[in-house]
Amino acid sequence: MYEGIADIFQLLDAHRLKEALTQLQAIGEQTNQWALRSRIEETLTAYGYMLQYAKQGMDDPNRKNFYQQTLRTAYELTEWANIALLSLKTSAMYYDRIRTFALQPAKTYAELQMLLENFTEDVATTPLLIPNESQRKAKMEQIHQLHEASLTELFEKTWTSIFWTEAEADEAKALLQSVLVSPNDLAVMISAVTLSLLRVFDVRKLHFLLDAYQLDNLQINQRAIVGAVIAISKHEKRIQLYPEIISRLSLLKEEANFCQNLYTIQMQLLITRETKKIDKKMREEIIPEMMKNAKQLKNSKFRFDESEETEDRNPEWEAWMDKSGISDKIREMGEWQMAGADVYMSSFAQLKHYPFFHQISHWFYPFDTNLPILAPLKEDFESSVFSPLKLIAHSDVFCNSDKYSFSLTMLGMSQAMKKLSLQQMEEQGMNEEYKEKMKLLTEKKQEAKDISRQYIQDLYRFFKLWSRHQEEEDIFQWSFNLWENSLLKEALQQAETTKELANYLLQKEYLEEAYTLYQKLLAADAPQAELYQKAGYILQKQKKYAEAIRHYEHADLLMSDNLWTNQHLAQCYKLAGQMPEALEYYRKVEAVKPDNLNIALQIGQCLARMGNYAEALAYFYKVEYLEKNPNNARRAIAWCSFVTGKYEEALKYYQLLLQEPSPKAEDWLNAGHVYFITHRIQEALKHYTQAQTFFKSHTDFIELFKEDYDTLLHLDLQPEDIQIVLDLLA
Numbered sequence: 001m002y003e004g005i006a007d008i009f010q011l012l013d014a015h016r017l018k019e020a021l022t023q024l025q026a027i028g029e030q031t032n033q034w035a036l037r038s039r040i041e042e043t044l045t046a047y048g049y050m051l052q053y054a055k056q057g058m059d060d061p062n063r064k065n066f067y068q069q070t071l072r073t074a075y076e077l078t079e080w081a082n083i084a085l086l087s088l089k090t091s092a093m094y095y096d097r098i099r100t101f102a103l104q105p106a107k108t109y110a111e112l113q114m115l116l117e118n119f120t121e122d123v124a125t126t127p128l129l130i131p132n133e134s135q136r137k138a139k140m141e142q143i144h145q146l147h148e149a150s151l152t153e154l155f156e157k158t159w160t161s162i163f164w165t166e167a168e169a170d171e172a173k174a175l176l177q178s179v180l181v182s183p184n185d186l187a188v189m190i191s192a193v194t195l196s197l198l199r200v201f202d203v204r205k206l207h208f209l210l211d212a213y214q215l216d217n218l219q220i221n222q223r224a225i226v227g228a229v230i231a232i233s234k235h236e237k238r239i240q241l242y243p244e245i246i247s248r249l250s251l252l253k254e255e256a257n258f259c260q261n262l263y264t265i266q267m268q269l270l271i272t273r274e275t276k277k278i279d280k281k282m283r284e285e286i287i288p289e290m291m292k293n294a295k296q297l298k299n300s301k302f303r304f305d306e307s308e309e310t311e312d313r314n315p316e317w318e319a320w321m322d323k324s325g326i327s328d329k330i331r332e333m334g335e336w337q338m339a340g341a342d343v344y345m346s347s348f349a350q351l352k353h354y355p356f357f358h359q360i361s362h363w364f365y366p367f368d369t370n371l372p373i374l375a376p377l378k379e380d381f382e383s384s385v386f387s388p389l390k391l392i393a394h395s396d397v398f399c400n401s402d403k404y405s406f407s408l409t410m411l412g413m414s415q416a417m418k419k420l421s422l423q424q425m426e427e428q429g430m431n432e433e434y435k436e437k438m439k440l441l442t443e444k445k446q447e448a449k450d451i452s453r454q455y456i457q458d459l460y461r462f463f464k465l466w467s468r469h470q471e472e473e474d475i476f477q478w479s480f481n482l483w484e485n486s487l488l489k490e491a492l493q494q495a496e497t498t499k500e501l502a503n504y505l506l507q508k509e510y511l512e513e514a515y516t517l518y519q520k521l522l523a524a525d526a527p528q529a530e531l532y533q534k535a536g537y538i539l540q541k542q543k544k545y546a547e548a549i550r551h552y553e554h555a556d557l558l559m560s561d562n563l564w565t566n567q568h569l570a571q572c573y574k575l576a577g578q579m580p581e582a583l584e585y586y587r588k589v590e591a592v593k594p595d596n597l598n599i600a601l602q603i604g605q606c607l608a609r610m611g612n613y614a615e616a617l618a619y620f621y622k623v624e625y626l627e628k629n630p631n632n633a634r635r636a637i638a639w640c641s642f643v644t645g646k647y648e649e650a651l652k653y654y655q656l657l658l659q660e661p662s663p664k665a666e667d668w669l670n671a672g673h674v675y676f677i678t679h680r681i682q683e684a685l686k687h688y689t690q691a692q693t694f695f696k697s698h699t700d701f702i703e704l705f706k707e708d709y710d711t712l713l714h715l716d717l718q719p720e721d722i723q724i725v726l727d728l729l730a
Contacts, residue, residue, distance in 0.1 A: 109171035194227030
């Protein structure tokens with residue numbers, strides 16, 4: 001943003017209109033656009049007259065509308081000034097295209113519509129009019145080149161247009177409604193409108209997207225609704241100034257289909273948050289591990305059984321798969337994919353270097369096997385029923401961008417490799433089950449959710465991988481909490497929808513956002529115990545134990561004696577330092593799970609902290625006897641023995657702990673306490689010194705030591721003796 005423009009936007013947001021217009025006038029003088037300066041002057045003058053009339057007390061029934069209109073105009077002029085100033089000095093492609101079109105204006109939308117319609121007609125008629133194959137091929141190539149140039153111009157003209165005039169908006173709408181313009185071309189235009197709205201808010205472009213959403217074609221309407229959602233997220237406050245948009249959205253929110261589309265998009269946008277994590281895990285863990293193990297497999301005895309008697313996998317190989325962890329990784333990838341996650345970002349990120357992706361509009365092309373660049377590949381596989389190109393085209397797993405990457409990679413393969421891959425597919429095709437799968441795949445109709453998911457993934461790749469992506473604001477840094485958007489949230493307020501969103505956010509550890517949604521559900525009539533449990537769980541994770549207890553108690557009222565609730569109430573009371581209450585609930589859990597050693601350990605800890613050492617020790621001894629790894633019980637026994645004066649018993653258990661491979665700092669410290677209290681100072685100092693090695697500084701060690709200060713005084717050690725020992729350790 002140009003220097004000073006942000007200050008003007010802040011003034012407009014605060015409705016300090018006169019100050020904003022005055023500053024805008026000063027900044028406008030720096031531009032080279034007479035029309036802009038003239039509009040600013042006109043707006044400031046008109047607003048000045050209105051202020052004079054108001055000062056004189058003159059009644060004006062149109063004053064409110066005039067003020068709102070002036071405010072909208074001021075925002076638009078500020079954006080215009082920002083673009084005009086940046087285009088004088090910025091080398092970004094967006095501003096480069098603005099400068100180009102200023103010198104050589106683009107065709108009108110009506111002219112571009114005619115060219116795109118001619119393309120549709122020419123593609124249909126040329127094969128009929130030109131029987132000669134070489135001439136026909138040359139003509140078709142010329143037709144496609146003209147179409148490519150026209151579509152590129154349409155995209156760049158739309159992307160860099162600041163505001164549509166009424167005439168331009170009408171022409172754009174006519175283009176949208178043309179039955180001869182390809183839906184794929186309209187899909188590209190919709191993406192350009194979306195990118196334009198990310199730069200500058202233009203109410204006519206938002207109307208265009210809402211118009212496009214009304215069309216029957218899924219490729220068009222799903223792109224349009226995704227674009228509209230992104231624009232509304234970006235310009236929520238600005239749209240409040242446009243009642244006609246609010247009215248349109250109000251009508252849409254009454255449509256069940258719109259609400260379902262919005263929920264789907266909300267979930268898909270939330271899922272993109274995981275893409276970076278998945279991408280990192282794929283690059284750093286899964287792919288290297290699979291490559292490493294594949295190499296080991298190649299050089300090991302665990303291979304497919306190559307005997308003629310059987311074609312089954314070697315059972316040893318299956319066992320090796322499980323042991324190596326590959327099975328778990330493949331299973332994890334499958335679960336991500338089933339949940340709609342983007343598991344292919346890392347795989348295809350390296351395949352965006354082809355010249356095809358140098359053209360910005362190509363990032364938004366729906367996959368089309370008729371594209372001239374794919375013609376050689378189409379010819380290679382034309383005669384085969386099992387063409388890889390057909391598989392790619394009908395796959396709902398890959399987004400459009402990745403389909404192009406895959407196809408372009410195949411184009412670079414040698415003819416021998418292409419022939420081999422085709423041969424392998426045809427061999428598989430002899431299998432009846434495979435044939436049936438192919439048939440189902442090619443006959444399957446795309447669903448709205450698949451198209452919107454693929455488009456969001458296309459957008460994700462553009463904003464992350466385009467060679468000049470730093471020039472665009474990365475929308476995938478936004479939270480996209482549509483349930484908080486004043487213009488859209490009503491469409492997501494159905495209880496089941498809110499619950500599904502909350503559950504997803506909880507699963508992915510977005511605790512604050514999940515809690516907000518659970519609170520909405522709890523505010524509704526007849527909340528369920530499960531909602532109180534989940535809200536309480538979030539508060540417990542946030543260490544807000546008192547609030548968590550209140551929620552768990554509500555859950556207990558609605559569903560009494562629930563084991564999970566009782567266990568978490570016990571945990572929270574214990575963590576809050578309320579041992580009697582914690583013990584009460586641990587006893588309830590114990591009644592249901594008498595053999596659970598962890599519960600026994602927790603009960604013992606509560607009793608110990610309440611000073612009931614005798615009963616606590618009974619629990620600790622039980623755990624030590626039955627537990628495979630009894631170290632926690634031994635620590636508890638040692639400490640209880642120590643504070644009750646059974647020093648030799650305590651020392652026996654601390655020695656057991658110190659013989660373990662990885663004793664803790666506390667084990668060395670507490671053993672030192674036992675030696676200290678029994679007047680074996682040299683041994684005490686030896687153990688304290690060992691405890692100190694676990695800390696970065698002597699001060700950190702002192703902090704841990706002081707936690708036991710009151711206990712040592714209670715056991716009749718003198719303050720001076722304690723301080724002398726600490727000085728000996730300094």
